Amino acid sequence: MKQDLVAHNHRVFDELHPKIYGAAVGLVVWFAFMAWVLFDRSSDISLSLGLVTLLFVVAILLPWALSRLWRRYRMPYEPHLGPTSLHDWEAGEFKVWGAKLRGSHAAIDVLLPLAAVSFGLTAIGIVFVIVRAWALP
Known part of the structure; x- marks a missing residue:
């Protein structure tokens, strides 16, 4: 007879911790900043970088505004849980x-793709800058 140990005292969360959102926003800002710093070398690329930056700003501000509205107009039967520490959130379960x-x-599932894209763009940009510096006589 096999017995699986299951911990029943873990809290179950249905939303991400605010620090996870903050880390995701930081990675998106890093991506946009590195794109401007490493790839804005000619006047024809500025419009494209501006539009991508605008897209990122909308992608950050729209969910933030919706979350503020959701918290302000919460239904009366929904529980009002206090702030949870990141350690407790990580130890709990996520639906x-x-x-x-x-x-x-x-x-990890949320932040890994953003980190890969942000740091990958940074690495490609650094290689781009080095190659361009060596190519110029």
Whole structure:
């Protein structure tokens, strides 16, 4: 007879911790900043970088504004939970489409693609700057 140990005292969350959102915003800002710093070398690229930056600003501000509205006009039957520490959130479980993930795994799933794109762009930009410096006589 096999017995699986299941911890039943873990809290279950249905939204990301605010620090995870902050880290995601930081990675998006890093991406946009590095794009401007490393790739804005001619006048014809400024319009494209401006439009991409505008897209990122809208992608950050729209969910932020919706979350502020959601918190302000919460239904009376919804529980009003106090702030949770990041450590408690990571140790708990995160509901995803009827399944549950560990909080730390959910944070990795959210932040890993953003980190890969942000730091990958930085690496490509550094190589681009080095190659361009060596190519000029």
